[in-house]
Amino acid sequence: MSEGQIKKFMYVNRKAPHGTIYALESLEVVLIAAAFDQDVSLAFMDDGVYQLKKGWNTKGIEMKSFQPTYRALDDYDINKLYVEKEALDARGLTIDDMCVPVEVLSRAEIGKLMETQDVVLSF
């Protein structure tokens, strides 16, 4: 990355949180990009909206909960979080179920935002 150049990075998250490693891996990479002071946004689509469903209690599955990391993103100046409206609707969820402040957008609106990015990373 050339010095001083800020690129627009969008991370597209489409997987439920615990069934695969994608959600956790995405968070790791998001934090790396944040360390390089890039323009970062996160989109949550399809089952990815479950990543932000508040109230995880992972004691029973004996896994560490990484939900607090989503709440820490704001400390890294990552505050552009977009959630797909159609995905929420299909899962009986609303913006009130989200563990962090998000902006709810339609698929088409997320698609338009994607078009404005320099880099799109898929998880």
Place this chain on the structure above:
Amino acid sequence: MLHIVNKAPLDRNSLDTCLATAQPGGALLLIEDGVYAATNGNSAEGKLKQAMGQIKVYALKADLEARGVADRVLDGVNLVDYGGFVDLVTEHTTCQSWL
């Protein structure tokens, strides 16, 4: 027999195939991402409720809790712990995991 589904209903067709295959008197256990099918307002709610007339539906409590959805489980879904999971496997002569 016991059917086990571990994939979310909108991610894979595992639940659809399972429900279309399962015979009356059978049992369905939802685990891992499969538990999302047992939550209020999800797209599979209708077909799961319909299936409950024919088969017993169970969901693993720890997986619901881990996903923050233990407080929105559909009426009629029986919650089990890991011991209950083992009991279900031993109570049924055969078991199919719809991976």
